[in-house]
Amino acid sequence: MGLRPAHPFLRRVPHSRGLRRLRRLTRRDPVQLLKQLPEQEQRARLLELLRADLQSNEEIADETWQMPSLTADGRTADLPGFNFQTRVCDLQILQGVSGEAMENLTKTCRLLFPLDGSSWMPCTADPRCLAERLAQEVFEFHAKGFAFDPKRSGAEWWVQIRDSGHSEEGIQFHWDTDEVAVERHGVNVHPHLSTVTYLTECGAPTLILQCRNSLRPSETAQVYGSLAGGTLSWPKLWKHLAFDGQLLHGTVPKALAKRLGDLPHRFTFSAFQAMPRWSPVSCHAGRFRTRFGRRRLLHEISCRLPHRSGDTTAGTLQLHWASKDAMLGPVEKGRKREMVSAGGGEKKGCLKGEIH
Structure with missing residues (x-):
């Protein structure tokens, strides 16, 4: 299970409908409210x-939303010195979390995941539960020392729950984008920073590729070609991974990546930890291939990944590929090799992948 508080410096987005209904009943933690009721x-x-959320066709419009102006590199704000490096960070809120608080956080995640939506934590609001505290901590940690408009800034966050080895364990490769900007204006607006915070030590590793998106969805072919590098991150409890919000990322399903090895059991992370380097020439590698797309499988990733984590105890590897060892391109027409389904992690599109 992964909690992903993300997207500092984005517009305010509505809470998922079911969560808003629950909050109208109380200003307290929804999990605490439910615990006081009889089981039935x-x-x-x-x-x-859940029934109200599934049956409702209502689309919540944000009437105040306007297309933001973008910098030359496609960002919503010019923040000199902002750290876009992929890194593992140490968040203070994660220190000394009690077992009961962790149990409540897990219940909150299980409640939110079926609602299929994200939540917005304004940077000026008071958190009402540990999940919102975590989202706010993520924003404050990464935005510290930078000027931003507090009225329009915060963290958009959501949860992902995946059973290890399940056919739908994988989360489709994608770029984080503002869907309203894509649908209304045909422009890819990205967060300044995307993050993954792991709440368990099992499940599929996250793969972040050094591949920035095009300005418009119709121009994705402009970023096709060789991939120079990436980052492979295995889950570890409370591990917080941050990376440039413009980068392509997803998961390597464990059913497909079982030869990649498991995360070592003993390791402590510090802020901005340097990660071990890996390249196909330094150890044995397997070929990973996956297809992805917002609505159709239009793009294909092919790269070599390590069979195991090697001697590193970090559970996070920097990957470096020579020319054509890793490629992004269009789906090959007529390719007859059957690909193993790995489920879909996004509301749109689907994912298929293989490793050999």
Whole structure:
């Protein structure tokens, strides 16, 4: 299971409909409210929320949203000195979290995940639960020392829950984009920073590729070609991974990547930790291939990944490829080799992948 508080410096986006309904009932932590009810009533309340969310065709429009002006490199703000480096960080909120707080956070994630939506934590708001505290901590940690408009800044966050080895364990490769900007204006607007915070030590590793998106979805072919490098990150409890919001990323399903090895059990992370380097010439490698797209499988990634984590104890590797060892391109027409389905992690599109 992964909690992803993300996207500092983006517009305000609505909470998922089910979560807003729950909050109208109380200003307290929704998990605490449900725990006070009899078990049957808890189930009835959750089913009511989910049924209303699934049956409603209402689209929540943000009437105040306007297309932001972008810098020359496609960013929503010019922040000299901002750290876009892929790195593992140490968040203070993660120190000394009690078992009960962790249990409540897990329940909150399980409640939110079926609602299929994201939540917005304004940087000026008071958090009402540990999940919102974590989202706010992420924003404050990465935005510290930089000037921004507090009325329009914060963290958009959502949760992902995946059963290890399940057919839908994989999260489709994608670029984080503002869907309203894409649909209304045909422009890719990205967060300044994207993050992944792991809440367990099992599941698929995250793969971040050094491949920035094009300005417009119709121009994706402009970024086709060789991939010079990336980062492969195995889950570890409370591990917080941050990277440039313009980078292509997804997961390598464990069912497909079982030869990549497991995360070592003992390791402590410090802020901005340097990561070990890896290249196909330094150890044995397997070929990973996957297709992705917003609505159709239009793009294909092919790269070599390590069979195991080697001697490193970090659980996070910097990958470096020679020319044509890693490629991004269009889906090959007529390619008959069957690809193993790995499920879809996004609301749009789907994912297929293989490793050999």
